[in-house]
Amino acid sequence: MRQSIVVSVLGEDSPGLVAALSKLIVSYHGDWVESSMASLAGKFAGILRVDLPREQVEGFTKALESENLGLKVMYEVSEPETAAHAFKRYDIELIGQDRPGIVHRLTDALARLGGSVESLESEVIEASMSGEQLFKAQLSLKIPLDVNRNDIQEALEAIANELIADIQLADA
16 A cells, blocks of 8 residues: 655755655655656755655655755655545636735635635746736636636636736636
């Protein structure tokens, strides 16, 4: 039987970090299942899911804590979900003038509809013609089936008007 562990890492960006982490995973017969990693402001940050045999979990987690990877490491052993809920998935893309609070305004409105952000990627880019700073975000959202798509669209349109942004909603 296999067990999932979600691992979060943060530290100074340097060559070989991912190789050292993957070597540790392999040494405990683990599989690197999914991840998202990036270099942000000179720091290496990542989150990954590792699946490994249940009998290897204790040794692996102790090794994560003691191995000198040069990273701050946090982990949680994943338990099976207890309640099965029916969700619909959507993708949302936002682009608009950069200003504080955009992510909060968007995610707060989605949370009030029962939505849960599964992934969020964002960046500040320069507009090609004007040179102004634009905020760009892509979200993957899961939301209960009983929430009407039109209600989501109306909430997004209200935010788009308030922020003077373009927000697109698409079925995932």
